Amino acid sequence: MNIYIAGKTVVALLYPLFKAVQVYDINNNVVISSAQKFMSGIGELLETFSSLEFIRYRDYVFFNKQRLKYEIDSYSNLQFMNTQLKALNIKSITFKRGVTQQEVIDFANIFKEDRASFQKLLGEKNFQHIAIELLKTEKEPEEPIENGQMTKRTYFKALKVTKNLMQNLWTGRPVDVKSSRRVIYGLVDSISRDEFGILALTTIKNFDEYTFNHSLNVGILALALGQRIGLDRKNLARLGTSGILHDIGKVEISKELINKIQKLTDQEWETLKLHSNYGVREILKTRGLDETSMFAIAVAYQHHWNYDGTGYPLREKEDEPTLFSRIVRICDSYDAMTTARGYQPVPYLPHFALRVIWSNQNRLFDPILAKVFTQLLGIYPVGSCLELSNGEIGVVMRQNPSAIDMPNVKIVVDSNNNKIDGRMVDLASHTEIKIIRPTYPQIYGVNPAAYFL
């Protein structure tokens, strides 16, 4: 069994046991039987792996050094694990060979306590085959892998490749398909290593080069959503490509029209709508007809199709958008709403954009995907600017998978209205600080993206 599946299995076995001791006495049958299931499940694994080690880093849980991803079927197990490890200030738990059922039950039993009693009981119990390492300070530990730099490098490389691709098409120069294929795999790797890290970079918007950033951002958002619903790497590569290429048809439309600030005439609007058609042609021209292109063709053509059957280009009743098109439909709308453009100098706050997505499930968007997208971004998506109850302004740096309305923020404006390079605050751990409301970063002269670079 590979490490990843093994990790998911162990978490799935631990969860019912932890839940059981919260409700029942440790001698209760429910507790015993879930402990038995856990023991028989890990028995085989302990033959393959010498020990089963869980490390929590930021909001990720690693099993034997491999990151467990938040996926739709393991989401609540993993979320619970992460929340408890965080609450008890645990850095790692290791189950070693020889662990007994009694040890496991005793451990589960103290795992439900609050931090103080947990630490006290842990000292008393002195487990032989379960090693628990506590965090020395409140400060987050060092990164196990040098992710941040990697992620940024991948993002900017991808941005460069996307820009080259579109500009070459615009000017009729040959395009380098190989480098765009490579970039996709880099993004897929990035997403699986650190989805929150790369998602944060989608807050980078560029007024002058809107289309390039937008294309890449849609690709990344789609990848993150795709990973969350459990797509494999092959499909993620297809989805990412489709996301990046969704508006490729715009290269056949004049830049004047695309960047026009005034309200479009009906005629102009009809022309703009043709980018869905043109996208098909551009993908055919640049990539030919491999499997991935076919997925991208469908997305380019369908990404303005709504869930209720409306949208453009016109379609027959039985034509339904593919899963990838439904994913891109959401990510495209979100990124477009949150980006400043000629006709929209002040974009929607990410929080508002998310509410627009939420309110339009069933009408515009696939309702299940809209929900997963909301889980992914949280109520205050990464890059949101928040007015806090202590008078400070914070930028949302990372979601809390365990509390979607209490993200991690960085203080960027103090209570005297001075721009500062402030501290990180986990609002889930600091419940004394409340969110008053989201706010416009322009008011403070803040560009949220700057904090992710």
Next chain:
Amino acid sequence: MKDDIAQIILGLTKSFKAMQIYGMNHSSFRHFFEPFYQTTAEYLKTHNEISFKVEKFQIVNVDQVVYKEEEMDMNIAFRLFKDGIRNISFLSGLTSDELLLFVDVISRPTKDWDVALGLWECNFTHITFYVIEAEEVLDYRVPDVPIQYVDYDEKLKQLILREKIDIDAVIVPDLDNQEVENLKTSISTEEKTAILPVVIKTLGDYLQTECSQEIIDGLIEILESCVNVKDFYNARRIAYKLKDIPDVNFIERFENETTIASFKETVNVPEDDVFNEFLAFIGFFGKKSIPFLMQLMPFIERSDRLNALRHRVAHMAMDDPAPVIAFLRSKEPGTVLDAVNILGLIKPTKIAQMLDPLVYHPNREVRLAVIDALGNAEEIDIVTKYINDPDVEVRIRSLRMLGKYKRPEIYPLLLERIKKSSFLGLEFAEQREIFSVLTANAGESFINTMREMLYKHKWFGQKKYRVMRRLAALALNEIGTEESLAVLKKGTQKRNNDIRLACESVLKERTK
């Protein structure tokens, strides 16, 4: 260095070299590769994972240099390193195919070949690797934002007005079990349903708004690959989309001997659907392909399918049967048979003339087919020639055809025949058929002849005359007029046993 790691690296190096020299199908490569896989798999049984750090000219395993090569040619470390690969791990469960593919990917000529991309596209389950993008100056800085007042309340009001949303709606994005199930189903259905039909539909719809050459070329490209893999379902759908576009000949490329000969397996696939799709797709083919389709026919095992294809070809040759006629001179009786059959379906005006040379064809099946074809075309004159054919079945078939189309001129001929003693030596089926023809062609006078035959020993006095009485009774019954039935009724009162029994049995049949 640990022994087992050394063995693995040795195996890798040798396999890598052998792959470049011999290629993966050569036994010399296998000679090196098999033990390489064995040692690796053995190691993974106990260690779960083996991990290598890749540096420019060397490979490191747990702080130990296990491979070092300064030479640029054939340098495994550098090949991986130059494309950004910094770490490679083999995990337990590694299959021989995966490892083979791995060696293949890293061994390809380096020019224009991106090893990282190659490995990525393999989608390995038990090989993981870590790739970094080339070092680049990333001086990207986001623009400063000037302080600008935005009226939050006003913006909120506009938002609510424009998007018509409830801004305070409670958001609980958890999926219930049903929704998780639905999502999983939707993902797995998506994986099962191919993307190809969607693309075909999309390109087809595109053509309705604009007749774009790239789109047409795209459809033709897909069409070619569909025909290559014998996916006639999609091929037909594409053909349907392209058929009305002026100046596009999308089918010509398939109307050749090689392509059509490649359908040999298709015509015998077990699935009827597949064959029917094939047949429908062939419907788009033109006259040019007739000779090749004719050559395909001998390979068809099932007669219903052969028939179906003959119908298709007949349809194609409707206004000009020349390509089919050419096959009448074939040395292969089967092919002549096909051609005759198809002409029978087309019914060209000069069919009698066309088939005349085949009347004495040595192959009985061909002669039978000629009868059928002529019969279908209602060209009976030649059929008359067959009543003297040496083959009983041919004679019977011709008689049957003659019975179907009334031919008074052969009446005396056949009458003559039944009066000869040799008639009694014929098989009953043929005797019966001759009588049927006579019946069909007969007028009033025939009833008299039959009455005489039934009642009297007119023509021959043999004992076998019982048979003749029975045939006469059957003929009278078949004529079925009041007059002829009266003869039979009278016969039931005769003292002669043979006469009585013959009449009684046909009348009994009749009342049934």
